[in-house]
Amino acid sequence: MTPLLELRAVSRSYWRGLHEMRVLDDVSLEVHAGEMVGVYGQRGAGKTTLLRIAAGFESPDGGTVSYAGTDLARCSRRQLARLHREQIGWVERDGPQSGDLPMRTYVALPLYRHHGPVEAQRRAVAALARVGAGEAAELPWASLSDTARALVAIAHALVREPRLLLVDDPTAGLGILDRERVVGLLRSAAQDAGLAVVMAVPDMPAMLQAHEVRALSRGRLLAPADRDARGAVIPFPGSQRSA
Amino acid sequence: MRLSSLLHLYRVRLRARAMQELLAVAGIAVGVGLMFAALVANTSLLGAQRELDVGTQGKARLLVVARGPEGLDERLVPAVRRIDGVAAVSTMLIVPATVAGPTGERSVFLVSGDMRLARNAGVMVRRFTRQVGGTRVVGAHALAMTAPLADALHLDLGSVVRLQAAGHSVDIPLGAELRRSDYGKLVDSPFVLAPPPLAQRVSDMRGRMSRIVVSVRPGRETAVRRALRALAPDANVERADSDAAAFERAAVPITRTTAVFSVFAAFVGFLFAFTAVLLTVPQRRRFIADLRMAGHEPWVTLQLLLFDALVLGVAGSLLGLLSGYLAIRHLIEIVPSILTYAFPIGERVSVRWQSVVTAVAAGLLAACCAVLLPLRGALARGDATAHGRHSGFGPGGGMAALACATLAIAAWLIARAPQATTLSFSLLTASLLLLLPASLRVATGVFEALTRTLRTPVPTLASLELRSRATRTRAVALASTAAIAVYATVGLEGAHADLRRGLLAAATATDANGDVWVTFPGATNALATVPFPVPAGTLAKLRGLPDVSHVSVYRGSFLEVGIYRAWVQAPPGSARTMVAASQILHGDAAMAARRLREGGWVVLSTAIADTLRVRVGDPVTLPTPVPQRLRVAAVSTNLDWPAGAIVLNARDYARAWSRPAPSALLIEVAQGASPAGVAAAVRRALPPRMPALVETRAERIARHVAVARDALARIDQVSALVLIAALAAIVGAIGGVIWQRRPAIARLKVHGYPEHELWRALLLENALLLGTGCGVGAAFGLLGQILFTRGMQTLTDLPEVYVPAGVTAAGILLLMTGVAVAMIALPGWLAVRVRPAPGGAG
Amino acid sequence: MSGLSTRHVVLGLLVERPGYGYDLQQRIDARLGFLGLAESAVYKILERLEAEGWIEETGTRRIGATRRGAPRVMYRATPLGRERFRAWIAAPCERAVLRDELQAKLNVAEPDDLPELLAGAEAQARACLAELATLSRPALASVAEPEVPWRDAATMMVDDFRVRSLQTLVDWLDAICELMEERIRRASRPAPPVPR
Incomplete structure (x- = not known):
C-alpha cells in the first residue's frame, strides 16, 4: 500500500548571511491513512519546516515529497491549491490574519469555493461543534482562549474533510487536561476517521497518543531503536524490566 | 466562488472594518463627485441653449436673422410667405x-412672437398666446414672466412691472x-x-422684427434658402439651430477652459479615490493570506x-454622484453670466448619461486599480504562508529614476510643445x-540627520515609523x-x-476711453453692446455741461461672423485707446491703433x-447689415469675449450698420474736475424717462473686475471644489491612518x-509625511501652472498674464499642512x- | 535505592489490605516494577516490620496449589504501623537522581572519542523513543475523574513521570550532541569565527 504522505531524503537549508543553517538533513518519513505520527522536537528543531515541506508550502532543497503517490514538486500551483483546499488540512495556532473574522467564517473559508455561504457556515458551525468549540462560532480569534484556538484550528482543518492533517504544535500553552483533549481529538481523527495525521509537538507526553514517534534532532529525524538494540541503553534508574 | 459567498464574505469583513471602508468610500465619493461636477458643469452649458431653441422656434427649419440689433422690416413677411x-x-x-x-431689477430678454402663426411656433410662444388670449388681459397690454423670475422680484399676477x-x-x-x-x-x-x-x-422697433x-x-430647403x-440681402439665413451652434462656439473657450480644469479636477478626483482605497490595503493583504491558507x-x-x-466603487460612485450633483446645484454656476449678455439662457443643470457613466467608470477603475495594484505581489506569490511581506511601493532606485525621466520629458514638452498639454500633464x-517614495x-x-543630536526620543520614534516597511x-x-x-x-x-x-488688463484698457x-x-x-x-x-x-471737456459716441454690438457671435467694439477715433497694445497678437500695435x-x-x-480667412x-x-470693405490692421486676443472680438472705428461702424444708435456716450472730464461730480451732472441733464446708466470710469472698471471674475466663476468654483x-x-x-496605528x-x-x-512623535511623523507630500506637490503645482496657462491660451485665445504663483503655492502648502x-x-x-x-496584533 | 524506603512500600500495601509474602511481591511488581524487589527481599522486610511492631500475623492460609504447597502466613498492619505509614506519606520525599551510563562515559572519555560519544548519544535517544513506544497510552486526564480507581490513577501519574524523564533525557542528548558537533567543527577549522 502506498503511503499517503512520503518524504524521501528531504533536506532544507536556510541562509543567514554567509552562514548556512541546515534545518532538515536527509529526512524520510512515511505516513499511512489511519495513522498518527508524532514528531518530537524542541522549539527551533525544524518541525514547522518539515510540516511546511510536507504540505507543499515550501520546496525542499533535495529529496522528494509525495502525496498519494504524486510528487508535489510536479504539481501546478492550481493543483496544490486544490490539495490544500480539499485534502490536506493544516493546523496552526496563528489563526486568521484578518483578526476580525468570526470563527464560523474563518472555519468556512475553504468551503466557499463550492458551497454557498449558508451551507459553508452550517458545515463550519457543525465542525466547530464536533471538536467542542461550538461557543467560538461568533467570536473573533482575539477573544478566544488558547484551548479554543487549538480546537478552532483543528476544526478549520477538518471542515474540508481532508485525508491528511498536518498539525504544528497544537498544545502550546495548554493545561494538561486541554492538552489531552486536543491530542485525543487528533488521535481519534486518525483512529476513527481514518485520516493520516502528522503532529509536531515539543512535548513528549503528547507523543504517547501517536502510533509512530519520531524525534527531530539537529536536522535529522530519529526513529525508535530496534527492540534488539535496547541493551545499549541504561534503562530508567532502578528498572530491570519493562512494564 | 458564488456571488452569495462573495457578498457574505464582504459583509462579514465589513463589520469589523466599517470605519476604514467608509473612509475609502468617502474618498472615492470625493473623487467621483469632483469629476461628475466638472463634467456636468460642461454639458449643462450646452444643454441649456438647445432647450430654448425648441421652446421658441418649434420645429421650423430656417431662420432669417437680422445682422444687427436694428432688426428686420416686418414687411418682409408677406414676401417670405409667397416664396414657393x-x-x-x-x-x-x-x-x-x-x-x-x-425687490429689484433684472436683465432679461424680451421675447415676442407672432400670435397669428402660433401653430408654427414653439411651445413657449404657443402657450403664451393661449394663456394671454384666455385671460382678462386679452390682446393687451400685459407681460408674461417666468415664475422663478416673478418670485425673485416679488411680483404677483396683476402687479405692475417696469x-x-x-x-x-x-x-x-x-x-x-x-x-x-x-414650460419645463x-x-x-x-x-x-x-x-x-x-x-x-x-424696444423702439415699430414695424421691425x-x-x-x-x-x-x-425637399425645398435649398430653394427657399436661396x-x-x-x-x-442684409440678413443672415440660417438653420433653426444656429443659436445653439453660435452659443456652443461662444461657449467653447469657456467650456474648453473649464474642460481643462474639469479634466484636471476629474483626474485629481481619480487619484483621491485611488489613495483612499490604498489605505485599506494592509487589511486586504491579510485576508488574501487567509484565503491562500484555506x-x-x-x-x-482575484474574484474576491x-x-x-x-x-467600494459602486458605493463611492453613487455617493459621489450625489455629492457632485449637490455641488453643482449649490457651488457651481452653470452658465457663466458673461454669456447671458448675448444669449437668452439661464441656469439649468442638465445631466447627460455620458457624464454619469464616465464618473462611475472612473470611480470603479480607481477602486480596482487601488485594490489590485499593491496586491499583485501577494496574488502572484506561490507561498501561501509567507505573510507580512510587502510588495507595494517598494523602495528601489528604479522608480526614482523613472520619475526623473518622466519629469525630464514633461519639462521638455512644456518648454517645446505647448500644444501637447494633456500629454505633458x-x-x-x-x-x-x-x-514621492524617493x-x-x-x-x-534629512530629518534624521538634523535631529540626531537631540536628546529626546520623539524624532526617533517618528522616523522609526516612517522607515517601517509595514506602514509603507x-x-x-x-x-x-x-x-x-x-x-x-x-x-x-x-x-x-x-x-x-x-x-x-483687456477690460480696463477699453474702459479708460471715457471718464x-x-x-x-x-x-x-456690461460690454456696451445695446444701442x-x-x-x-x-x-x-x-x-455744454461744466467740467466736460469732450463728449464722443461709442458704438458696439454683437455680430454673427460664421459660427461666432462676435463682440464689436467701435470707439470713436478720438478715443485714448483704440485697442490695448497688450492684446495684439499679430501686427504692430501702435500702427494698428493709428489705422x-x-x-x-x-x-x-x-x-x-x-x-474669415484673413491675415494682417x-x-x-x-457680414454687417451694410457690408463694408475694410482692411485688417492687426489680430488680437478675444478681448475677454469668448466668441471673439472685432474692433473698428465708430464712423466705420455707423456706415456698416444702417441705424447707428450709439451704444455708449464717452465723456472726458476737464483736468482736475471730479468724475463723480460730472457723472451726477450728466444724469441730471439726461431726459428723466430715458433708460440710461451713468458711471464713472472707476465704477465701470469695478464692474469689469466683477465681470472678469464672473467669467472665471466656474474655474473659481472648480478650483474651490x-x-x-x-x-x-486628507482628513x-x-x-483612517491614525486609528489603524x-x-x-x-x-x-x-x-x-x-x-x-x-x-x-505622531504629529511630527505626520507633519513630515504631509509636509513632504505637500512640498513636492507645490513644486509640481508651479510647473503645472505654466502648463495650464500655456494650454489655455492656445485653446481659448483668452488673454493671460503669467506670473509664477509662488505666494499662492506657499499659502496652500501651509494651509494644507496646517489643516492636516x-x-x-x-x-x-x-x-x-x-x-x-x-x-x-490587536 | 537509598532514598526509597521499601519498608514503607510494603507497609503501605498491608495498610491497603492484609496479604502474604508472594502476594505482596506480585502487587509491588505490578505497580512499582522498577523497584525490582525479589520475593526473598519481601520476606526480609516483613520480618523487620513485624519485629518493630508495625505489622502482625493474622494466621496462615492455604491458597490453591501454590509452590511447595506451604501455607501462607498472612500479615496485617498494626495501629502503630498505620500511624507510621501516615507519617511516611506526609513526610518530605527523597529526590531520585537520574543516572545514565553516558554520564559516566562522558566523564572518562578523551577528545578523540567524541565521534563515538555522538553516535552513542544518538543511539540513546533512539532507545528512549523505543522505550516510549512500550509505555501504555495514558488517559492522564482521567486522573482527575473520581470514578477512576485510585490505583489506576496512581499508575498513570507514575508513568507520566517516566515519559517526562525520557523527554528530559532526549532534550539533554540533543543539547550535548549539538555542542559536541560544534566542538568537532571548530576543532577542524583553523580560524574559527567568533560571532559574539
Missing part, C-alpha cells in the same frame, strides 16, 4: 431689456406667470414675453478583490507620484493624497490668477480672422514611552491613550 415651398411663417422679436419689481428696453420705459401689469409644470426647464431662462405691438413699442421663422416643405437670401487559487482571490473593488502627474526617503534621511503603502498613500491636493490647487489657482489678470460712461442699463450690457436712442440735442447739452483712428481698418481676434493687411468684408475635496481627502485619509502605539507604550511623547496637522491633533491624542499591549 414655404409652409408657414412667423416672426420673433428678441431684445435685451430690464424688468423691475418691488419694463425698460432700448429707449423706453413702461409700466405694465404682469398678465401671466410661466410655470415649470407647463425653460422657466430657468431669463425671459419675459410680451405681445408684439407692446414689445415693438418698448429680430428674426423670421420659416418652416419649409420637405429665395430668402435674395429677399433679405487553499484558494489566486483567481478566486474585484468584488471588493466593485462594492499626464507625464508631470506620473512623475510626481513616482517621485522624496519621502530623502526627507526622512499607507505612508505613501497619505503623502500622495497631500501631494496631489496641493499640486492640483496650486496649478489651478496659479493658472486661474493668470487668466484673471489677463482678462482684467464717464453713459450706457443702456442692465447687467447684460439706445439718444434724443436729439442731448450731445450738445452734455458738451483704426484713421478709419477703414479693423482689428480681428484670432478665431474671427481664421473664420488683407482686405475683409464683414478641488481644494475642498483635497482637504476632505479622511488621516482619520493604535496597536503599534500600544506596543510602544510597553516600553514606557509617555503619552505626550508618543503624541508629539490640526486634524491629527485630536484623534492622535485619543489614539495615544490606548492601553499598553505587548506584541499582539
Whole structure:
C-alpha cells in the first residue's frame, strides 16, 4: 500500500548571511491513512519546516515529497491549491490574519469555493461543534482562549474533510487536561476517521497518543531503536524490566 | 466562488472594518463627485441653449436673422410667405431689456412672437398666446414672466412691472406667470414675453422684427434658402439651430477652459479615490493570506478583490454622484453670466448619461486599480504562508529614476510643445507620484540627520515609523493624497490668477476711453453692446455741461461672423485707446491703433480672422447689415469675449450698420474736475424717462473686475471644489491612518514611552509625511501652472498674464499642512491613550 | 535505592489490605516494577516490620496449589504501623537522581572519542523513543475523574513521570550532541569565527 504522505531524503537549508543553517538533513518519513505520527522536537528543531515541506508550502532543497503517490514538486500551483483546499488540512495556532473574522467564517473559508455561504457556515458551525468549540462560532480569534484556538484550528482543518492533517504544535500553552483533549481529538481523527495525521509537538507526553514517534534532532529525524538494540541503553534508574 | 459567498464574505469583513471602508468610500465619493461636477458643469452649458431653441422656434427649419440689433422690416413677411415651398411663417422679436419689481431689477430678454402663426411656433410662444388670449388681459397690454423670475422680484399676477428696453420705459401689469409644470426647464431662462405691438413699442422697433421663422416643405430647403437670401440681402439665413451652434462656439473657450480644469479636477478626483482605497490595503493583504491558507487559487482571490473593488466603487460612485450633483446645484454656476449678455439662457443643470457613466467608470477603475495594484505581489506569490511581506511601493532606485525621466520629458514638452498639454500633464502627474517614495526617503534621511543630536526620543520614534516597511503603502498613500491636493490647487489657482489678470488688463484698457460712461442699463450690457436712442440735442447739452471737456459716441454690438457671435467694439477715433497694445497678437500695435483712428481698418481676434480667412493687411468684408470693405490692421486676443472680438472705428461702424444708435456716450472730464461730480451732472441733464446708466470710469472698471471674475466663476468654483475635496481627502485619509496605528502605539507604550511623547512623535511623523507630500506637490503645482496657462491660451485665445504663483503655492502648502496637522491633533491624542499591549496584533 | 524506603512500600500495601509474602511481591511488581524487589527481599522486610511492631500475623492460609504447597502466613498492619505509614506519606520525599551510563562515559572519555560519544548519544535517544513506544497510552486526564480507581490513577501519574524523564533525557542528548558537533567543527577549522 502506498503511503499517503512520503518524504524521501528531504533536506532544507536556510541562509543567514554567509552562514548556512541546515534545518532538515536527509529526512524520510512515511505516513499511512489511519495513522498518527508524532514528531518530537524542541522549539527551533525544524518541525514547522518539515510540516511546511510536507504540505507543499515550501520546496525542499533535495529529496522528494509525495502525496498519494504524486510528487508535489510536479504539481501546478492550481493543483496544490486544490490539495490544500480539499485534502490536506493544516493546523496552526496563528489563526486568521484578518483578526476580525468570526470563527464560523474563518472555519468556512475553504468551503466557499463550492458551497454557498449558508451551507459553508452550517458545515463550519457543525465542525466547530464536533471538536467542542461550538461557543467560538461568533467570536473573533482575539477573544478566544488558547484551548479554543487549538480546537478552532483543528476544526478549520477538518471542515474540508481532508485525508491528511498536518498539525504544528497544537498544545502550546495548554493545561494538561486541554492538552489531552486536543491530542485525543487528533488521535481519534486518525483512529476513527481514518485520516493520516502528522503532529509536531515539543512535548513528549503528547507523543504517547501517536502510533509512530519520531524525534527531530539537529536536522535529522530519529526513529525508535530496534527492540534488539535496547541493551545499549541504561534503562530508567532502578528498572530491570519493562512494564 | 458564488456571488452569495462573495457578498457574505464582504459583509462579514465589513463589520469589523466599517470605519476604514467608509473612509475609502468617502474618498472615492470625493473623487467621483469632483469629476461628475466638472463634467456636468460642461454639458449643462450646452444643454441649456438647445432647450430654448425648441421652446421658441418649434420645429421650423430656417431662420432669417437680422445682422444687427436694428432688426428686420416686418414687411418682409408677406414676401417670405409667397416664396414657393414655404409652409408657414412667423416672426420673433428678441431684445435685451430690464424688468423691475418691488425687490429689484433684472436683465432679461424680451421675447415676442407672432400670435397669428402660433401653430408654427414653439411651445413657449404657443402657450403664451393661449394663456394671454384666455385671460382678462386679452390682446393687451400685459407681460408674461417666468415664475422663478416673478418670485425673485416679488411680483404677483396683476402687479405692475417696469419694463425698460432700448429707449423706453413702461409700466405694465404682469398678465401671466410661466410655470415649470407647463414650460419645463425653460422657466430657468431669463425671459419675459410680451405681445408684439407692446414689445415693438418698448424696444423702439415699430414695424421691425429680430428674426423670421420659416418652416419649409420637405425637399425645398435649398430653394427657399436661396429665395430668402435674395429677399433679405442684409440678413443672415440660417438653420433653426444656429443659436445653439453660435452659443456652443461662444461657449467653447469657456467650456474648453473649464474642460481643462474639469479634466484636471476629474483626474485629481481619480487619484483621491485611488489613495483612499490604498489605505485599506494592509487589511486586504491579510485576508488574501487567509484565503491562500484555506487553499484558494489566486483567481478566486482575484474574484474576491474585484468584488471588493466593485462594492467600494459602486458605493463611492453613487455617493459621489450625489455629492457632485449637490455641488453643482449649490457651488457651481452653470452658465457663466458673461454669456447671458448675448444669449437668452439661464441656469439649468442638465445631466447627460455620458457624464454619469464616465464618473462611475472612473470611480470603479480607481477602486480596482487601488485594490489590485499593491496586491499583485501577494496574488502572484506561490507561498501561501509567507505573510507580512510587502510588495507595494517598494523602495528601489528604479522608480526614482523613472520619475526623473518622466519629469525630464514633461519639462521638455512644456518648454517645446505647448500644444501637447494633456500629454505633458499626464507625464508631470506620473512623475510626481513616482517621485514621492524617493522624496519621502530623502526627507526622512534629512530629518534624521538634523535631529540626531537631540536628546529626546520623539524624532526617533517618528522616523522609526516612517522607515517601517509595514506602514509603507499607507505612508505613501497619505503623502500622495497631500501631494496631489496641493499640486492640483496650486496649478489651478496659479493658472486661474493668470487668466484673471489677463482678462482684467483687456477690460480696463477699453474702459479708460471715457471718464464717464453713459450706457443702456442692465447687467447684460456690461460690454456696451445695446444701442439706445439718444434724443436729439442731448450731445450738445452734455458738451455744454461744466467740467466736460469732450463728449464722443461709442458704438458696439454683437455680430454673427460664421459660427461666432462676435463682440464689436467701435470707439470713436478720438478715443485714448483704440485697442490695448497688450492684446495684439499679430501686427504692430501702435500702427494698428493709428489705422483704426484713421478709419477703414479693423482689428480681428484670432478665431474671427481664421473664420474669415484673413491675415494682417488683407482686405475683409464683414457680414454687417451694410457690408463694408475694410482692411485688417492687426489680430488680437478675444478681448475677454469668448466668441471673439472685432474692433473698428465708430464712423466705420455707423456706415456698416444702417441705424447707428450709439451704444455708449464717452465723456472726458476737464483736468482736475471730479468724475463723480460730472457723472451726477450728466444724469441730471439726461431726459428723466430715458433708460440710461451713468458711471464713472472707476465704477465701470469695478464692474469689469466683477465681470472678469464672473467669467472665471466656474474655474473659481472648480478650483474651490478641488481644494475642498483635497482637504476632505486628507482628513479622511488621516482619520483612517491614525486609528489603524493604535496597536503599534500600544506596543510602544510597553516600553514606557509617555503619552505626550508618543503624541508629539505622531504629529511630527505626520507633519513630515504631509509636509513632504505637500512640498513636492507645490513644486509640481508651479510647473503645472505654466502648463495650464500655456494650454489655455492656445485653446481659448483668452488673454493671460503669467506670473509664477509662488505666494499662492506657499499659502496652500501651509494651509494644507496646517489643516492636516490640526486634524491629527485630536484623534492622535485619543489614539495615544490606548492601553499598553505587548506584541499582539490587536 | 537509598532514598526509597521499601519498608514503607510494603507497609503501605498491608495498610491497603492484609496479604502474604508472594502476594505482596506480585502487587509491588505490578505497580512499582522498577523497584525490582525479589520475593526473598519481601520476606526480609516483613520480618523487620513485624519485629518493630508495625505489622502482625493474622494466621496462615492455604491458597490453591501454590509452590511447595506451604501455607501462607498472612500479615496485617498494626495501629502503630498505620500511624507510621501516615507519617511516611506526609513526610518530605527523597529526590531520585537520574543516572545514565553516558554520564559516566562522558566523564572518562578523551577528545578523540567524541565521534563515538555522538553516535552513542544518538543511539540513546533512539532507545528512549523505543522505550516510549512500550509505555501504555495514558488517559492522564482521567486522573482527575473520581470514578477512576485510585490505583489506576496512581499508575498513570507514575508513568507520566517516566515519559517526562525520557523527554528530559532526549532534550539533554540533543543539547550535548549539538555542542559536541560544534566542538568537532571548530576543532577542524583553523580560524574559527567568533560571532559574539
